[in-house]
Amino acid sequence: MSTEARAQHFPAADWDGGVLPYRVGHRKLGMWLFIVSDSLTFSALLIGYSYLRASNVWPTPFPFYPSIVFSSVMTFCLLSSSLTMVFGVSASSRGDKDKARKWIFATIFFGVAFIVLHLIEWQHLIHEGLQPFSLPAHWVSTFTAPDGTLPSPLFGATFFAITGLHMFHVATGAIYLAVVAARVKKLKHEDVEISGLYWHFVDLVWMFVFPLIYIMSVDVGGALAK
Amino acid sequence: MSGEAHAEVHRHPAPTSFIRKYIFSVDHKVIGIQYILLALVAVLVGMTMSVLMRMNLSWPGTNWPILGTLFPGGAPDGMMTPEFYLSLVTMHGTIMVFFVLTTAPQGGFGNYFLPIQIGAEDMAFPYLNMLSFWVTLVGFIVILAAIFFSGAESTVGPIGGWTGYAPLSALGQIAGPGQGMGMNLWIISIAIFCVGSLLGALNFITTLLNMRTRGMSLMRMPLTCWAWFTTAVLALLSFPVLLGGGILLLLDRVAGTSFFIPGGLYISGLLSGADERFPIHTGGSPILWQHLFWFFGHPEVYIAILPGMGATSHILATFARKPVFGYRAMVFAIFAIGLLGFFVWGHHMFISGMSPYSAMTFSILTLSIGVPSAVKTFNWLGTLWGGRIRFTTAMLFAIGFVSLFVAGGITGLVLGQTSLDLPMHDTYFVTAHFHLVMGVASIFGMFAATYFWFPKMFGRMMNEKLGKIHFWITFVGVYCIFVPMHTMGIVGMPRRFAQFTEYEYLKSLHPLVVFVSIAAIATVLTQVLFYFNLFWSMFKGAKATDNPWEATTLEWNTASPPPHDNFAGVLPVVHRGPYEFAVPGAPNDFMMQTDPEPAEMPAGDGSGNGHNGHKH
């Protein structure tokens, strides 16, 4: 007899067994746990980034255009994708699978838009000469500290490592959602909800990557422009 | 989520084809056995390496013709090179820690018995479970690959110790032998392993929280389940950090970044940035790697021992025919160890150039973690007190566990003090410490578990006589191997030394070194008995009844070996705590968790959770 059925036959206290203590199915709980663990991977990387930044001369090279404009639009995309995702989920909770599918497609669209924009943004930087192991020459000259210490090439390293890993998550998320959208008719509501959890998590991570990587590295004085 | 759990349960009818049944099985029991077999193979590799290491340490410069033919590069005309030795150390440590002590206790026995002990038909995610195993196996294959493609034919793997300290591990070929391909493979293997363990961990947690059968309240779970649960939480929270670190380290090696490599390095005649052999590096911090590693590393050592502790408590109670002493205290202790385990990683870094103030904080936290461990020790003694002890092999190993854990644990209290770590760090005192706790206490836990659960797993008994011989020699053997290492450490013998011939002050230790090696070789050879007993009994052992040990927990309610869905369709209902032995007035001296309440039992006394003041 299934856990769930037994739960109804013998209503027991939450933790006495035979019930789902959180009233949450296995997959959903599992996804939550995965999110906890994965967010620690990102925390580790972001902490590492801050650690290195705090102990080095750090360039702040991002111009308003393209970097900030792009990253802001990307942020907008992700946030909106989260919104469409919730719409999708609540639609599916109402059993309106077609609506749900439409909203999920919208979400995927925003997700893909994010990736495309991000890749273009990468392109800009790579053309400027940014690489995982070196800064563009003119950044170096601009951001050299008064005492002659050079700006750290770790800028590129951390930038590509963290945004890259995040982009990877977005990509997998998009594929995951595509599968869900395709099978949405067969899937239980909770499975749609779970895919939503993952997607929001990807969005959540960006809420920290964006300020820490982009906003904190804005070329306020327009030093590079000069 | 209607039908949620339902769907999980009946996801897989008993498979028929050999492949689906024994290879790509989603049955937690088969997967558990697969993990154990993996550990048994890994430990063979690890032990062999340790023997080679001992040979090189105690008889340096001797010609071992066999080695000469086996490793023409590593042991030219039979004489081991230093880099060969160091790669042995690295692989020995890595394989033992990751592929023996993180697979067998958790993935192996945990996988097999956690669902049964909580009365579930299977893990929450059977397919994920299978995936975890195969991912882990890939990790193992990659680490074995590192033996053969280490990048220098004079090594059998990378040189970096199992801690892979940067920048040595980050610089690549120019840092010397053992820094080539082998190191990449090492990192990749660890990363893969992290993923595998993560998936495993969330599976364990979900299963335990969601799938306990009716009446199996948290405080009625066997201590083994508490241990596996806590272990899973530790894994879930510590492996991702190592994963992050591993990614960065790999980038340093392959993408020319410098997360862990500072500027201005000059190595083997090359200045950083001189040419493509040594690209420019600057700004990295070697200490960052140590933080990331040990943030994982210390919880990892508890991942290694908690399941052993659980099994020990379980087995002590069973064969002392007596409820676990202070069940609730034991649960709190397990949790305290798990929690504090995250607060002490810095004790590996006292001497690393870390801020001396953080060092002090870590030191004090480190010694406080001794308290829950002490509590467990005392409760184990309490469990034996007043018992009617049956000395089965499993029991012997469980008692051995207690003895060895104390022996190894107390030296942790020495190392834990910043001042005393000044002379002791990176000496054999450390080696002695962690071999006693991890190297053999945890392993004894696994031995106990094997002898204890074998009948359930294979429906046959293991040979007790052989088992006891195995115990006596191993028990005495490991003391002879690892206790003398303390004094070596006090004299000041450094770890990871290929030879001790260079130093005058170490000369006096030579007899001790030889003694240890002989003990080690003897002990390792004894393990043949274990392997023989194991595989012989699988096919030829005496048939086992369903409950040969007269134990009380759910796994003994079902057939040996259990049917595909563990309880043949009818899930047990639990009425009392896990260790109700010697209950006064009860028909016999053990009451299964499933036995209905007898009239004379005071109501609500079933929970077995340390109803204190209950002494007679």
Add this chain to the structure above:
Amino acid sequence: MGRVLAVIIWLLTLGSVSLFFVKKWWFPTAISEHAPALDRQFLLTIIVVGLAFTAAQVGLGYMVWKYRDTGNRERATYTHGSSKLEVIWTTVTAVIFIGLAVMGQSVWASLRFNEAPAGAFPVEVVAQQFQWNFHYAGTDGVFGRTEPKLIDDSALNFIGLDEADPNMKDDSVHSVLAVPVNRPVELALRSKDVIHNFWVPELRFKQDLVPGMVIKVHFTANRVGKYELACAELCGQLHFKMKSYMLVLPAEEHQALIGLPQDAFQTRVTELLAKYQLPAY
């Protein structure tokens, strides 16, 4: 069976403990000011944990001896434990452990929480695979500039001394550490390549040399003589050979040595190495 096990546990305990008490293998005699305090703390800790170890093992042996199933007791004692006991031994161990932890900080604090006392003798230590370089400031007490770019192994300029810097004229670099007795020594530790570890067992003193960092540590050696100096952090293939000596010299002899120009310094050190013997181990 129970009896045998008990006896074996007791014998193993006896063996282990005696190994520590005969002290046939023990610390080499200490030669630094902080060492006695440290050794006392070590002894104290060893005694405490030794007692605990013995107590626990003897207890364990007693249990398996006394409570083995002799068949004449029908059932074991039925108890789920005692919260009183739990509280007692939790607090007791907590007090002991935290006590040890706090006491264990004093030496550490004295060494690491404060700068080297004024008038300490400064040495720059530059470790590399697999050798030690000790950079002495000479008579002027000022170190010459060093620059990784200037490192030139062929010219034996291992630490990249800048010839152009007047301060380096009287400097000398040697693979042997020569320090004055009874005077604080300040080491500025750094590494050219990977992590190494400065260790002299007699000093009861260890510190990693981390590339990219200059870690300043200090100690005071108080016994003249020649001592072995080891690298205690895995640094690659020849880690076990990365050996040198520390000479603790009488003040005037040390003064004279430091005054010498580079090449005279070399020869003098060689003489001194011959003059002083290692302690009898």
Add this chain to the structure above:
Amino acid sequence: MSAHEEHFAGSNKLFVSIWVWLLILTVIEIFLAYKPMPLHFMLVVLLGLSLIKAALIIAYFMHLKFERLSLILTIIPMLVVCICLLFVFFPDSFRSSDLRYKFKETVPAPTAEDH
């Protein structure tokens, strides 16, 4: 289980308003980017804002606010504790810049050949 379990609490209106709030906070962040202010102060403010955004996403989009308290108490504390612990790294970050070995760095060669 009973139908109410199926039901996904929170009206679309609510979600839209959350979305608007998130956008507003984002705009504030971008605006702040161009306000010259001490770096660590900026950092604190930004992290504060990000935490609020994170909280909104977790609570409403990820729906945790509508889950059982026990679930919240299981998920959040362990995450918070671990992340806080990671901050123990920082003293050593400052330390490694204070104790950095100063030398004239070679300007990285123009990375033309790497293209």
